[in-house]
Amino acid sequence: MTASHAVHIGFVSPNAKWGAHYDDLLALVPDGVQVDIQPLGLYRTSLNELSEAGGDHLAKTTQLVAERGWAGVAVTGAPMQVQNKDLPERLRAATGVPVTTALESSTAALRALSAERALVMTPFDASMNALVGEYLKGAGIDAVFPETALGTGPGALALSADEVYELAKGALMAASDVEAIYFQGARLNPLGCLERME
Structure with missing residues (x-):
């Protein structure tokens, strides 16, 4: 599969900056998959700020899906989901693409x-x-x-x-x-x- 035909996935983080752990993650991505890691900058000092950031997350992620043509989205950060319990369903409805979260995918792995x-x-x-x-x-x-x-x-x-x-x-x-x-x-x-x- 050529790069132009790669599956293009968005990986959105509530964080404001690139973390070194992203480099480790990208090293695991198989050929034929392109992952865009996008920090959204939704909090400054405390993860508790994310309780008020669901609307911003929804708007920013929906815009990124439209602009970048992502075929799916991975929403990172359990603190985002546990403080905005309806966010995954709202993202699925707004973007029309498959959406998973850190908690959903990890729970599926534990069940497996x-x-x-x-x-x-x-x-x-x-x-x-x-x-x-x-x-x-x-x-x-x-x-x-x-x-x-x-x-x-x-x-x-x-x-x-x-x-x-x-x-x-x-x-x-x-x-x-x-x-x-x-x-x-x-x-x-x-x-x-x-x-x-x-």
Whole structure:
């Protein structure tokens, strides 16, 4: 498949800037697929600001689909979805293209593994983790969050693959009866150590 015939997918983030984890993600994209990563700049200091950003997300993403001819959209950032629960359906209706979210796709992956209890690693605070846990509970998955702080927001960007591995290893040893480890929040980037974890 030539580049001109590649499937063109939008990957929209509520963040305002390009994260280093995007480079790791793009390295996984197969031939024949073009992924446009588009930061939308929907919050400045706190993920809680996203509770008021659903309309802006909808407008910006709908415009990008029309301008760039995206065949589908991946909406990143669990905090966006858990604070704007109707956003995925509104995006599907407004854009007319398939839309998935971080939570929807990750939940589907956990179900494919028949995992009913997962250790959930995030760079979020306790209140945001509670919302993520509520979503997962509604999907039939018992979420277990580590007792130790993983570093929230931009601080999580400074973690090396070795540090992410050690955090996950320690959290797994402290958790009971989990069937999977689920990384939510790519700022806590596990891509450099997934094979070692498995």
